[in-house]
Amino acid sequence: MSISEAGMRARHLQETALRYFFEVARCGSLTEASERLHVAGSAISRQIAGLEQALGTALFERHPRGMVLNAAGEILATHARRASLDAERAINEILALQGLRSGKVRIAASEAFANEFLPPLIVAFRVQNEGIVFELNVEPATQVSARIRAGDADIGLKFSSAPEKDIKVEYRQPAPVLALMRHDHPLAQSRSVTLAQMSAYPMALPAPDTTVRQMIDVECSRQQLLMESVLISNNMTTQHNFVLHGGGISVCGEVSVRHLVAAGVLVAVPIRDHGMGVRYIEVQTLVGRVLPQAVLSFLGCLKQRLSDQP
Structure with a gap:
C-alpha cells in the first residue's frame, strides 16, 4: 500500500469513527446509534475504542443504561457537530453554483x-x-x-x-403576556388589566411547565393572589377556542394570536402587573x-x- 493510499484510508477511518462517535453522543446509547446507523454495535464500539486509543483518553462515561460524554468527549462532539454542519453547508453551496x-x-x-x-x-x-x-x-x-x-x-x-x-x-x-378575550367580555374595552381583575372571571391557563404559566405563578405568589383556572391545557389552540366559545379569559403572546386579533375575532389586552413583560x-x-x-x-x-x- 502506498503512503498516499494509507493516508486516504486513515482519513476515511477517522471520518467514519467521528460519525459513529457523534451518533452515540447524540443518542446516549450504543444500541440506539446502531439502529439509526444500520451498523453493528460491535463495529461502532471498535471505532470509538480506536478514537479513544488515538487520543489517549476516554470519551464517554459508561453506565448500565447508556453512555454519557465526559469533558474530553464534549470537546470532540463540538468539533464533530461543526464539521458535519460545515460539510452540509458546502454541499448546498455547490448545488447552488450548479443552478439546482x-x-x-x-x-x-x-x-x-x-x-x-x-x-x-x-x-x-x-x-x-x-x-x-x-x-x-x-x-x-x-x-x-x-x-x-x-x-x-x-x-x-x-x-x-x-x-x-x-x-x-x-x-x-x-414579548409581554396579554389577556385574551372576546369583544363582549366585561374587560375587553380596558386599555390594560391586572391579574387580580382577571381572577374574577373563568380562566384557561397553559400547563405549569410553560414560560407564561411560570411568569403568572411567580407574580401571583408575590401578590399572594389565588388565580384558579377552569381549564389547564398544554395546547394553545385549545385555549384560544375556549375563549372563542365564550368560556372566559386566557393568556397569550402577541405573535400567537396576531391573526385572530387582526381579523377582529378576539381582543388581546396588555397585563400591567410587574413581571409580565420580562419575556x-x-x-x-x-x-x-x-x-x-x-x-x-x-x-x-x-x-x-x-x-x-x-
Whole structure:
C-alpha cells in the first residue's frame, strides 16, 4: 500500500469513527446509534475504542443504561457537530453554483410560532424559492435551544428570558403576556388589566411547565393572589377556542394570536402587573456556525416578519 493510499484510508477511518462517535453522543446509547446507523454495535464500539486509543483518553462515561460524554468527549462532539454542519453547508453551496436551487431549512420552534405564524411565512418564501424545502419541529421552549446545539436545527424560535450557552441570538424583541378575550367580555374595552381583575372571571391557563404559566405563578405568589383556572391545557389552540366559545379569559403572546386579533375575532389586552413583560422572542442559531445561503435568506425574512406590527 502506498503512503498516499494509507493516508486516504486513515482519513476515511477517522471520518467514519467521528460519525459513529457523534451518533452515540447524540443518542446516549450504543444500541440506539446502531439502529439509526444500520451498523453493528460491535463495529461502532471498535471505532470509538480506536478514537479513544488515538487520543489517549476516554470519551464517554459508561453506565448500565447508556453512555454519557465526559469533558474530553464534549470537546470532540463540538468539533464533530461543526464539521458535519460545515460539510452540509458546502454541499448546498455547490448545488447552488450548479443552478439546482435546492436546500433545506430546519427550524425548531415552540408551539406559539409553529401553528399560525411560521406556515404562511414559509409559503411566501417558497414563492420566490421553490427549490427550498423546510423541516419544522415543534418543541417545548427548553428543547428548542438543545436542538440548535445538537445541530439538528438551523434556526430556533422561542420565548426566552436568559442567555444560553453556545446560542447566538440573531434577533430579540419583547414579548409581554396579554389577556385574551372576546369583544363582549366585561374587560375587553380596558386599555390594560391586572391579574387580580382577571381572577374574577373563568380562566384557561397553559400547563405549569410553560414560560407564561411560570411568569403568572411567580407574580401571583408575590401578590399572594389565588388565580384558579377552569381549564389547564398544554395546547394553545385549545385555549384560544375556549375563549372563542365564550368560556372566559386566557393568556397569550402577541405573535400567537396576531391573526385572530387582526381579523377582529378576539381582543388581546396588555397585563400591567410587574413581571409580565420580562419575556422575549428570540431567533437563535449556533455560535460560530456559518449558515447555508438558504438558511440565511429565510432568517432575514423571519426577522423582518417578526418586526412587523400587527
